[in-house]
Amino acid sequence: xxxxxxxxxxxxxxxxxxxxxxxxxxxxxxxxxxxxxxxxxxxxxxxxxxxxxxxxxxxxxxxxxxxxxxxxxxxxxxxxxxxxxxxxxxxxxxxxxxxxxxxxxxxxxxxxxxxxxxxxxxxxxxxxxxxxxxxxxxxxxxxxxxxxxxxxxxxxxxxxxxxxxxxxxxxxxxxxxxxxxxxxxxxxxxxxxxxxxxxxxxxxxxxxxxxxxxxxxxxxxxxxxxxxxxxxxxxxxxxxxxxxxxxxxxxxxxxxxxxxxxxxxxxxxxxxxxxxxxxxxxxxxxxxxxxxxxxxxxxxxxxxxxxxxxxxxxxxxxxxxxxxxxxxxxxxxxxxxxxxxxxxxxxxxxxxxxxxxxxxxxx
Numbered sequence: 001x002x003x004x005x006x007x008x009x010x011x012x013x014x015x016x017x018x019x020x021x022x023x024x025x026x027x028x029x030x031x032x033x034x035x036x037x038x039x040x041x042x043x044x045x046x047x048x049x050x051x052x053x054x055x056x057x058x059x060x061x062x063x064x065x066x067x068x069x070x071x072x073x074x075x076x077x078x079x080x081x082x083x084x085x086x087x088x089x090x091x092x093x094x095x096x097x098x099x100x101x102x103x104x105x106x107x108x109x110x111x112x113x114x115x116x117x118x119x120x121x122x123x124x125x126x127x128x129x130x131x132x133x134x135x136x137x138x139x140x141x142x143x144x145x146x147x148x149x150x151x152x153x154x155x156x157x158x159x160x161x162x163x164x165x166x167x168x169x170x171x172x173x174x175x176x177x178x179x180x181x182x183x184x185x186x187x188x189x190x191x192x193x194x195x196x197x198x199x200x201x202x203x204x205x206x207x208x209x210x211x212x213x214x215x216x217x218x219x220x221x222x223x224x225x226x227x228x229x230x231x232x233x234x235x236x237x238x239x240x241x242x243x244x245x246x247x248x249x250x251x252x253x254x255x256x257x258x259x260x261x262x263x264x265x266x267x268x269x270x271x272x273x274x275x276x277x278x279x280x281x282x283x284x285x286x287x288x289x290x291x292x293x294x295x296x297x298x299x300x301x302x303x304x305x306x307x308x309x310x311x312x313x314x315x316x317x318x319x320x321x322x323x324x325x326x327x328x329x330x331x332x333x334x335x336x337x338x339x340x341x342x343x344x345x346x347x348x349x350x351x352x353x354x355x356x357x358x359x360x361x362x363x
Contacts, residue, residue, distance in 0.1 A: 009226035013219070034214075035137025037100075045103050046138075048145050052096040067091060069107040070099050077128035080164070089125055098146050100138055108133045109142050119186045121158035122150060127167070143174045144210040147202075157204045158182045162197040176200040292342055300335060308334045 040046045051063050051070075071090040075083045089095050090112055100109040112126040124146075129138050150156040160182075163171045180201045208216065228235045239260050246254065256262050256275055299305050 005227050005230045006223070008230050009223050012226050012230075013223050016222075035141060037137040037141035040102070041141070046108075047101050048142065049099050049101060050096060050149065051099060053091045053093055055093055066099060066101070066107055067097070070097050070110040070112070073107055073110055073130060074112065074126045074128050077131065078126060081126070086126065095125065098142060098149070100142055102133075109138045111142055111146055113146070114191075115154065115156065116187070116190055117154075117156075119190060120156065121160055121182060121187060122154075122156050123187075123191045124159060124161035127161070127170075139170060140174065141211075144213060147204055147210040151204050151206055151208075151210075157206060158186075159202040159204065160187055160191060161200055162191075162194040163200050164194075164197045168198060168200070171200050171202075174202065176202045289342070289345075296335070296338060296342060305335065 034042075037046065041048070049066070051066055053059070053064075053067060067090060071087050074081065074086045074090065078086070090097060095112055095114050098111045098113070099107050102108045107130075109129040110126070111124060114123045114125060116122065127139070127143075129142075147159070150159065158181075159176070161171060161176065163176070178198060178200055181203050182201065204210075242254065242259065245258060246252075249258065256271055262271065
């Protein structure tokens with residue numbers, strides 16, 4: 001059943017995609033808003049590069065300059081890291097740097113990582129974006145490129161990093177968590193521990209293109225919506241509200257049949273059972289109220305009930321022979337009070353009604 005629903009949803013999605021029937025009023029069909037980073041890469045304003053120091057005297061001078069630039073970026077944006085340590089890591093041949101270069105500005109963002117090929121993971125050592133270039137999507141864009149590079153070029157499906165209190169939020173947005181699918185034996189003793197930092201982990205999917213993840217998630221939401229509409233034809237339909245229905249019904253409770261849209265609810269059978277139980281309870285309640293009224297009438301008609309009739313409590317307080325009546329009787333009550341409570345619907349079960357009878361004559 002579920003497979004048929006999603007099969008039809010995929011068919012409708014393919015039809016919509018092929019016909020390019022974009023409806024502006026439907027939020028799922030509006031154009032996906034791209035980040036500044038995505039737009040700038042498409043227009044050639046920024047470019048991404050993988051660089052590292054191979055210790056060769058014949059290295060490209062421009063690459064050496066970029067290494068110095070990214071080292072300076074990390075030192076400025078990560079002030080808690082000693083400058084000498086940052087320099088040693090950036091220029092170490094076992095570490096690699098993914099950088100974002102912007103026209104007329106130079107290096108504006110970078111990620112420094114170390115690959116542990118045999119252990120099957122990579123450690124992100126540094127990650128930073130220039131202060132005046134933050135909140136433009138460069139951090140996410142750079143991380144998505146790194147993930148695609150890890151999966152597509154290196155065959156690596158696990159990323160680890162130590163994040164301080166200021167970086168945890170960023171890494172959570174990049175799908176890093178603190179629960180590991182990688183055995184501890186794979187990484188313990190290989191990566192450097194940092195005091196006051198949290199070790200975080202990200203597992204990469206071999207078939208997901210991360211740079212296109214926004215479009216993929218967008219399509220998934222659309223397919224899910226189509227599946228909902230396939231399973232529930234009234235999904236998303238707005239009804240006129242219940243007030244007019246209540247008014248039309250004289251203010252009385254509405255049955256399920258009177259409420260539009262309930263027929264397609266997944267738990268409609270449970271609701272029907274609950275409604276049937278409620279109706280039985282209502283019928284039982286009406287019978288109880290009728291019996292309560294009969295009992296009360298019999299009590300009032302009894303010649304010995306005269307002391308407990310109307311205003312008994314007010315009168316008893318004036319009796320000189322029993323001045324401490326209220327001190328002895330903890331819960332004084334008379335038939336007039338019971339009559340009013342019965343009218344107010346106070347008694348919903350036999351126990352509460354019998355209890356009041358006992359309070360009248362015993363307590």
